[in-house]
Each structure stands twice: as structure tokens, then as C-alpha cells.
Amino acid sequence: MSGSNVWSRTREKMRLFPELFAQCANEAAVYGKCVAATTTGTQELRKDLCAKEFEALKICFTNAVSASVSNCHTESSV
Amino acid sequence: MSGRLCRRLLRLGLPASSAGGWSRLSGAGLNGTGPPGAGRSGLSGGGRMNVFSREMKQRQKDWAAQLQDSQQYDYLRQEVGSRVADRVYDIARTFPLALDIGGGRSHIAEHLSKEVVERFCLTDVSQQSLRRRRPSEIPTHCVLADEEFLPFKENTFDLVVSSLALHWINDLPGALRQIHQVLKPDGVFIGAMVGGETLYELRCSLQLAETEREGGFSPHISPYTAVTDLGNLLGQAGFNMLTVDIDDIQVHYPGIMEVMTDLQGMGESNCAWNRKSLLHRDTILAAAAIYKEMYGSEDGSIPATFEILYMIGWKPHESQAKPAKRGSATASFGDLSKTG
Numbered sequence: 092m093s094g095s096n097v098w099s100r101t102r103e104k105m106r107l108f109p110e111l112f113a114q115c116a117n118e119a120a121v122y123g124k125c126v127a128a129t130t131t132g133t134q135e136l137r138k139d140l141c142a143k144e145f146e147a148l149k150i151c152f153t154n155a156v157s158a159s160v161s162n163c164h165t166e167s168s169v
Numbered sequence: 170m171s172g173r174l175c176r177r178l179l180r181l182g183l184p185a186s187s188a189g190g191w192s193r194l195s196g197a198g199l200n201g202t203g204p205p206g207a208g209r210s211g212l213s214g215g216g217r218m219n220v221f222s223r224e225m226k227q228r229q230k231d232w233a234a235q236l237q238d239s240q241q242y243d244y245l246r247q248e249v250g251s252r253v254a255d256r257v258y259d260i261a262r263t264f265p266l267a268l269d270i271g272g273g274r275s276h277i278a279e280h281l282s283k284e285v286v287e288r289f290c291l292t293d294v295s296q297q298s299l300r301r302r303r304p305s306e307i308p309t310h311c312v313l314a315d316e317e318f319l320p321f322k323e324n325t326f327d328l329v330v331s332s333l334a335l336h337w338i339n340d341l342p343g344a345l346r347q348i349h350q351v352l353k354p355d356g357v358f359i360g361a362m363v364g365g366e367t368l369y370e371l372r373c374s375l376q377l378a379e380t381e382r383e384g385g386f387s388p389h390i391s392p393y394t395a396v397t398d399l400g401n402l403l404g405q406a407g408f409n410m411l412t413v414d415i416d417d418i419q420v421h422y423p424g425i426m427e428v429m430t431d432l433q434g435m436g437e438s439n440c441a442w443n444r445k446s447l448l449h450r451d452t453i454l455a456a457a458a459i460y461k462e463m464y465g466s467e468d469g470s471i472p473a474t475f476e477i478l479y480m481i482g483w484k485p486h487e488s489q490a491k492p493a494k495r496g497s498a499t500a501s502f503g504d505l506s507k508t509g
Contacts, residue, residue, distance in 0.1 A: 105426065108424075108453075119457065119462070120458070137380070138381065145455060
């Protein structure tokens with residue numbers, strides 16, 4: 092497998108995941124607490140139980156992605 | 170063919186699918202932070218088990234071996250290999266011929282000396298791993314062989330070792346019986362395999378994330394042998410004087426992606442037939458958040474637990490101590506009250 096292909100490009104994108112995730116630590120903690128609460132409490136986990144918190148996390152993450160993409164573009168255009 | 174290509178794309182592109190672990194919870198609902206994985210050996214007798222795709226495991230090991238920086242993923246194997254070598258040293262004997270099953274790049278032989286083992290034989294399914302094996306002072310033969318079909322005659326080896334290879338074997342009782350066969354009488358088998366609660370944090374995080382995001386969950390971690398079953402397995406294979414002990418190795422990672430990338434780099438990607446080849450990006454995000462929240466430590470890192478089961482079994486021989494015959498006692502417990 093030589094050169095740039097969809098697998099290597101996808102893997103490159105995944106490599107950015109930790110940094111981008113670190114920028115959304117607060118939203119991640121809120122979502123994590125919501126899900127973790129179901130393991131101790133009486134309420135059982137079902138689909139979209141914490142959808143609101145996840146939306147907040149996803150929006151934060153998507154913003155971080157577009158911020159990093161625009162950074163890359165400005166750097167390469169200089 | 171396109172199906173297989175598709176799966177390969179997703180396996181390489183989304184390292185999330187590479188975690189090796191399975192928890193089949195028989196009841197509904199989740200049991201919280203540390204559900205016990207169902208023991209594979211719970212199936213009684215019957216036909217051959219076919220849980221893992223051995224061909225896929227060979228391809229994954231080949232891929233991991235020819236990575237440029239494959240050395241950096243070796244830490245777990247190095248640690249376990251050195252502990253197995255310790256156990257070999259504990260036995261005050263010289264072994265003329267030893268076998269390392271699933272040895273890969275050979276992490277045990279480098280810790281042993283020629284006084285303990287005179288000749289070594291290394292087997293693995295992956296040719297690339299054997300080619301890149303680590304140097305050792307003991308003369309070594311490399312054999313490309315599957316752990317479930319050992320191409321050796323009976324009563325060949327004085328010592329058989331295995332480090333972190335047995336957890337990908339389909340028919341573990343059969344493999345143990347074959348090991349028992351290739352051993353000489355009074356030979357010893359020293360093995361280390363991951364078992365029990367390994368990677369339970371990863372398993373739970375993925376489970377919870379998938380349930381919350383997708384409404385159900387599928388196995389991503391492969392099934393492990395429970396420590397209680399290991400004694401039975403060894404006994405059924407014909408070993409005696411068994412020793413089984415557990416060691417917990419906890420490794421801290423920055424995040425869930427690093428855990429999964431490292432597992433993939435170690436060649437420990439999931440190869441069970443029932444693995445799902447796709448992990449949605451939402452689920453990865455959710456699992457990262459859950460893992461950090463539920464298991465994260467104060468310094469921001471997350472732990473991953475590897476529970477290593479060490480086993481020692483001997484092939485029966487007349488020189489070995491046997492339980493005393495009934496009625497041969499020379500003293501009685503009742504005499505204890507008469508002393509003093």
C-alpha cells in the first residue's frame with residue numbers, strides 16, 4: 092500500500108482526535124457523568140438518554156475540527 | 170471480495186474496531202463498571218469451537234510486525250516475557266530443547282541463558298514476526314506453525330513456553346492437549362495469557378457508548394478465559410502439579426485512541442468472526458468521553474488493565490510426588506490435642 096489512499100488519509104484524520112477531544116473536556120465530562128449515572132442509579136441506559144449532552148459535545152468537537160482545518164489552510168497558503 | 174476490502178478499510182482506517190475483547194452478557198441490561206466476561210470454556214465438550222479467524226490474525230500480526238515503529242508497542246510483551254523467563258529460572262534444571270508457542274518476535278528467549286535452555290524452537294503463524302525476531306544467545310529454530318496444529322512428534326520437548334498467544338486460539342483444550350503431547354514425561358509447560366478482566370474499562374466504555382448512541386451493542390473485546398476455568402483446562406489436558414496465578418498490569422494512556430492504536434500496533438486487533446467492522450465516529454466520541462469520566466485519573470490519563478494469567482503444568486512422570494495412599498498415615502490429627 093504505497094502513496095496516499097483513503098486508509099492513510101482516514102488514519103491521518105484520526106490522529107488529530109486526541110487534540111481536538113482535549114478542547115472539549117468540559118462537555119465530555121458532562122456527557123460522561125450523565126452516562127455514568129445510569130450505572131449506579133436505578134435508571135437503565137437506553138438510546139439517546141443523554142442526547143442533549145452529546146449534542147453539546149458534538150458541536151464543540153465539530154467547531155474544534157473546523158478551527159483546525161482553517162488553521163491548516165491558512166498555514167499552507169502562506 | 171469487495172466485502173473483505175471494505176472490512177479492511179474500516180479496520181485500518183478506524184482503529185476503534187481493533188480492540189480485542191468480547192463480553193456476552195447473558196441477561197439484559199448492563200452490570201455497571203466491571204461485568205465479568207463469559208468464560209469461553211463454559212461450552213461443554215461437543216464440536217470444535219470456531220471463535221476467531223486465524224487467517225485474519227495472521228494478517229494482523231504480519232501487518233503489525235512490518236510497521237516502522239513496531240518496537241514501541243512491545244512493552245507489554247516484553248514485561249510478560251521477562252516474567253515468564255523468571256519462572257523458567259525458578260526451576261533448577263537445564264532444558265536441552267524448548268519450544269515457544271506463538272512467540273512472535275521472541276520476547277522470552279532473550280532473557281534466558283544457554284545454561285538454562287540449550288536449544289530453542291520458536292513457532293508463530295506470522296512469518297513477518299519470525300523474520301524480525303529479537304536476538305538471543307540461544308541457538309533458535311523458527312517454524313511457521315499454527316498454535317492449534319503443532320507439527321512436532323510426541324515427547325520432543327523438555328520445556329514449552331507461551332506468552333500472550335493462547336488467547337487467540339479457537340480450541341484451547343485441544344491446544345493444551347497437543348502441548349501435553351509434545352512434552353517429554355517430566356516436562357513442564359509455562360504459559361502466560363491474558364484473561365479475566367483484561368481491558369474491562371475499554372469494553373464497558375464501548376458498551377455504554379454504543380447503547381446510548383445506537384441502541385444496542387456488539388462485542389468488540391474478544392472472550393477471555395476466567396482464572397477459575399484455567400485449572401480445569403490444564404487438568405483435563407493431562408497436566409499435574411498445576412500452578413496458576415494472576416498478575417494485574419495497568420498501563421496509563423492519554424486517551425481511548427491511544428489505547429486502541431497501541432492494541433492494533435501490538436497485533437492484538439480483534440479477529441473474532443462476530444466482530445463488527447465499523448465503529449461510528451459518534452460512538453468513538455461518546456466512548457472517549459465515558460472512558461475518561463468513569464475511569465480517568467487525576468492527571469488526565471486513563472488506565473487500561475491487562476490481567477495476565479500465569480500457568481505452570483507438568484507432564485506426569487514416576488519421579489513426581491504423588492498423593493499418599495489411603496491408610497498410610499503414621500500420625501493422627503487427634504494426637505495434636507495430646508501434645509504440650
